[in-house]
Amino acid sequence: MPELPEVEVVRRGLEPAVRGALMAAVTVHDERALTRYPGGAADFEAALTGARLVGAARRGKFLWLPIDGEERAVVGHLGMSGQILLRPAGAGPERFERIRIDLEHPSLGELSVVFADQRTFGSLAIDRLVPTVDSRAGGVGDAAPRVPAQVAHIARDPLDPAFDDVAFRRALARKRSGVKRVLLDQTVISGVGNIYADESLWAARIHPETAAETLSTRAVNRLLTEIRAVLEKALAEGGTSFDAQYVNVNGQAGYFAHSLNAYGRTGLPCPRCGTSIRRDAFMNRSSHFCPRCQRRR
DNA sequence: TATTTTACCTGAGGGC
DNA sequence: TGCCCTCAGGTAAAAT
Structure with missing residues (x-):
């Protein structure tokens, strides 16, 4: 069950693969993976396709991938059984695959980020980034004082240097x-x-x-x-x-x-x-x- | 307002 | 073999 250490392991694995990567194609297989995104599947796919990611951040059990040049991010929560997997471009479908994002990375080439989740308590979303109340960095992996709106009510975690x-x-x-x-x-x-x-x-x-x-x-x-x-x-x-x-x-x-x-x-x-x-x-x-x-x- | 309970979800595994 | 039941638990909404 993913708690802070598990989510941080995922963040560290994800960061080098998404930093600077272009989202070339986005496919939602199961709309239940968008429960935190009211816009729906078609909008999710259209909004991300062609956008570029700049990194991977985390606060508590929430992950987010800030989008280049926008005050928005792809927000993820693994829930009970969620997985974020890095796969070679064109890899076959994962068991419980819900969303796939095909990336074009400047040095790593083509690869896919697969969100898989058996119990569907996890989700991805697009959310706006809002200023942190203490003006400190939003979380691990993003030095800017901003955090996704849906994560703003979540306290800092005990490994965060700004934890009080x-x-x-x-x-x-x-x-x-x-x-x-x-x-x-x-x-x-x-x-x-x-x-x-x-x-x-x-x-x-x-x-x-x-x-x-x-x-x-x-x-x-x-x-x-x-x-x-x-x-x-x-x-x-x-x-x-x-x-x-x-x-x-x-x-x-x-x-x-x-x-x-x-x-x-x-x-x-x-x-x-x-x-x-x-x-x-x-x-x-x-x-x-x-x-x-x-x-x- | 503060606190507690419930709904959401699906596969694994045990009992019979 | 197969059916039924219990269990796993993060978050947010609903209930108290």
């Missing part, structure tokens, strides 16, 4: 919800999903249902440190793959699944104390934690 630790602590102090619920709120902190929330809380020894407002400054700082450590380690290992759902732009899986301490390890011993990892129902999904290391206050 103090504001994060203040936000937590105002929240009456459990801390895990707040970590999944992309308007408070972005990029963290169910897997890395469980892993970060395990590392920081915090129970997922601990009321956010009761966390001490020290505990919040420890949590933030562990979130960054977990995300960076996952990024270094190419992301987390359980099956064919998440892959990089070349279709390869990541290795971080081997490094998980809590997520998906129900009944297995906690790597720190040996107690069986517990799984509790949480928001129509699951929380995994060590009932001994992560005591509820």
Whole structure:
């Protein structure tokens, strides 16, 4: 399931292939991949064909490809099962292929960007770029102080140099919800999903249902440190793959699944104390934690 | 206003 | 073999 590390792996793979590339042809196979674009398929294809891309940027789990000479970008979200693949020109259709963009790159020649998505929670769109409220760079990979309008309400992610630790602590102090619920709120902190929330809380020894407002400054700082450590380690290992759902732009899986301490390890011993990892129902999904290391206050 | 719940979606895998 | 059920979960809209 693509969270920040997986999306960043995709961004890094995409950037050299799209920078300076002309979109020679755009084909929408399945309009459900345009749920965040009200203009529809024909308009999407016409608007992009002939335009040039200048790079690949990311904030949290959102990606965008700014268009040369316009204050607009192609915006992407992988949802649950989305993939962005780089393929040689003329390559056969991918399983679950929804949109294909054929590129002419000044040095790499012809290639195709394929958006494939089994569960269709992901999407591509064209969106206008608006100024950031703090005048800092919009995200990783775009130094300009601009961000797609539909991403503007998403908080910066903890690997963003402009992430505000103090504001994060203040936000937590105002929240009456459990801390895990707040970590999944992309308007408070972005990029963290169910897997890395469980892993970060395990590392920081915090129970997922601990009321956010009761966390001490020290505990919040420890949590933030562990979130960054977990995300960076996952990024270094190419992301987390359980099956064919998440892959990089070349279709390869990541290795971080081997490094998980809590997520998906129900009944297995906690790597720190040996107690069986517990799984509790949480928001129509699951929380995994060590009932001994992560005591509820 | 703040918080919680639900809808969206489809294939994999288990039980029978 | 095949049918039915459960599960995976990010986002935004709807409900409380």
